[in-house]
Amino acid sequence: MNNFGNSRITAKSESLTSALSLHQSGRRGEAKIVYESILKKHPKNYDALHLLGLICYESGEFIEAEKLIRRAISLKKKSSGVS
16 A cells, blocks of 8 residues: 555645744745645645635735635535535
8 A cells, every 4th residue: 555645645734834834924925835836736725725815815915815715715615515
């Protein structure tokens, strides 16, 4: 049994953890790059969408923030079966 799939999940989690750490320390520009990188590989990543939306909001990019956060909410509803 190989762990290839698990290593991809771990790498994605580590990238998200790294981005969140950058974000929390005020390094929004660097965090934004990591969130965008995650989304290029995993466009339906709820956490990356939500947190990138938060960065946009914090940066005054309100329209983009709303789009990203609405996409994240839509994905979360679909994954939880909420209509």
